[in-house]
Amino acid sequence: MLRRILVAVDNSTIGQQVFEEALALARVTGASMMLLYVLDPEEYWSPQIPAMYYTYSMSLDEQTMKLYQKQWQEFEEQGLKRLQQMADEAIGAGVKTEFTQKTGSPSKVICTIADSWGADLIVMGRRGLSGIKEFFLGSVSNYVLHRAPCSVHIVHKHEIESGKQVPMSDER
Numbered sequence: 001m002l003r004r005i006l007v008a009v010d011n012s013t014i015g016q017q018v019f020e021e022a023l024a025l026a027r028v029t030g031a032s033m034m035l036l037y038v039l040d041p042e043e044y045w046s047p048q049i050p051a052m053y054y055t056y057s058m059s060l061d062e063q064t065m066k067l068y069q070k071q072w073q074e075f076e077e078q079g080l081k082r083l084q085q086m087a088d089e090a091i092g093a094g095v096k097t098e099f100t101q102k103t104g105s106p107s108k109v110i111c112t113i114a115d116s117w118g119a120d121l122i123v124m125g126r127r128g129l130s131g132i133k134e135f136f137l138g139s140v141s142n143y144v145l146h147r148a149p150c151s152v153h154i155v156h157k158h159e160i161e162s163g164k165q166v167p168m169s170d171e172r
Helices: 015-029 062-092 106-117 131-137 140-147
Strands: 004-009 032-039 097-103 121-126 151-156 158-161 164-167
Touching: 004 015, 004 062, 004 106, 015 032, 015 062, 015 121, 015 151, 032 062, 032 106, 062 097, 097 106, 106 121, 106 140, 121 140, 140 151
Parallel strands: 004 032, 004 121, 032 097, 121 151
Antiparallel strands: 158 164
């Protein structure tokens, strides 16, 4: 019996699909949800400092650092806004929902939160990396699948094509 569903969302195109599947599961089972967004400084959509701004000593000038901090704060605020919108939608659908946003390695943070929150199920997406890209870039879903303290439901990206759903790769 499901009581607690951890929903790992991100800024990828599959994030909304993950939320919708988790919400449907929570409604059917009466489970509560924890929405989790992990801010990963290494992800391509997070604020980055261009290499040209590093000096020889690998330090940043004050103006560049202030700009980066402002961009990071906006990035955090966008994540919290998205989580709040999803939580409001879930609560409106009658599902007890809370949310949290953490910074770090998504795979490790997901497993840690699932354990400390007592999740019965993790719902998360998969980008579709395979082969050499998965080897070098890693796979959050693969890590979580093998180290999670509970069951894991992986949502695959789909695109509507010719009236049927077709899995699509979301390689980056």
